[in-house]
Amino acid sequence: MNPSDIVWHPATVDRSARESNLGQRGVVVWFTGLSGCGKSTVANELDSQLLQLGRATTLLDGDNIRHGLCAPPPALREEHGEAFAERFGLGFASIDREENIRRIGNVAALMASAGLITLTAFVSPYRKDRDRVRKIVEEAGKTGDFIEVFVDTPLDICEARDPKGLYKKARSGEIKNFTGISDPYEAPRNPEIRLDGGKATTPADQAAEVLQKLVEWKVFATS
Numbered sequence: 133m134n135p136s137d138i139v140w141h142p143a144t145v146d147r148s149a150r151e152s153n154l155g156q157r158g159v160v161v162w163f164t165g166l167s168g169c170g171k172s173t174v175a176n177e178l179d180s181q182l183l184q185l186g187r188a189t190t191l192l193d194g195d196n197i198r199h200g201l202c203a204p205p206p207a208l209r210e211e212h213g214e215a216f217a218e219r220f221g222l223g224f225a226s227i228d229r230e231e232n233i234r235r236i237g238n239v240a241a242l243m244a245s246a247g248l249i250t251l252t253a254f255v256s257p258y259r260k261d262r263d264r265v266r267k268i269v270e271e272a273g274k275t276g277d278f279i280e281v282f283v284d285t286p287l288d289i290c291e292a293r294d295p296k297g298l299y300k301k302a303r304s305g306e307i308k309n310f311t312g313i314s315d316p317y318e319a320p321r322n323p324e325i326r327l328d329g330g331k332a333t334t335p336a337d338q339a340a341e342v343l344q345k346l347v348e349w350k351v352f353a354t355s
């Protein structure tokens with residue numbers, strides 16, 4: 133197949149019309165960090181705070197997306213067969229994570245193009261993968277549309293929390309390629325926002341810190 137046979141069709145209703153209808157800019161707020169660092173909790177809290185302010189949002193959470201769009205091979209086998217499951221199912225090898233983030237990065241960019249404040253919560257451990265999403269989102273919109281939020285909670289705190297018992301399994305070798313234990317986490321060098329999970333702050337305060345930046349950066353105005 134020749135890629136040039138697939139031709140972009142310009143939309144009749146453009147992004148700026150959608151954004152002005154909603155009274156906000158479409159952006160991607162990309163939470164990244166170790167398992168258990170607080171990504172989902174803070175992103176959900178931010179989602180609630182934004183809803184209270186009447187903002188149009190959506191939230192894409194790694195755990196949930198891996199139940200559908202990025203399901204693992206065993207979840208696809210019965211419905212689609214072995215070959216399909218092996219080809220399209222995703223685990224946690226670096227190439228699988230790359231495809232996970234590529235798929236979800238494109239989905240997030242589409243949602244931001246629809247004018248939504250798009251919150252995402254993925255471990256997304258590789259800098260290159262996150263930087264690719266930044267590029268996709270900014271090419272679909274403009275510089276400033278991708279807001280990387282590093283939830284910087286030390287590994288020992290994440291491991292002590294271990295809400296799903298995954299660190300315990302990773303330590304015993306039952307789970308392979310576990311981020312922070314047997315797989316790398318490449319911390320962002322210049323995130324737009326860094327939340328210090330090493331100090332005693334509530335998820336509500338952390339979410340409020342992000343919210344304040346969104347207002348400061350004129351994603352929307354508060355009345």
Ligand SMILES: Nc1ncnc2c1ncn2[C@@H]1O[C@H](COP(=O)(O)OS(=O)(=O)O)[C@@H](OP(=O)(O)O)[C@H]1O
Nearest residue numbers: 167168194224229232254255256257308309310311
């Ligand atoms: N090997 C390994 N490494 C990291 N995480 C693992 C692994 N196996 C399962 N889990 C669970 O899957 C959640 C991470 O999924 P993501 O899609 O966010 O991962 S990634 O961005 O593709 O790296 C992650 O969710 P969170 O704990 O919410 O971060 C874990 O619950």
Ligand SMILES: Nc1ncnc2c1ncn2[C@@H]1O[C@H](COP(=O)(O)OP(=O)(O)O)[C@@H](O)[C@H]1O
Nearest residue numbers: 166167168169170171172173293295333334335
């Ligand atoms: N700021 C915080 N202070 C204390 N505990 C927190 C904080 N943020 C999250 N938690 C707790 O840490 C655990 C892991 O949070 P979660 O949002 O599931 O992390 P992640 O999505 O990064 O895996 C949960 O039990 C949650 O209640």
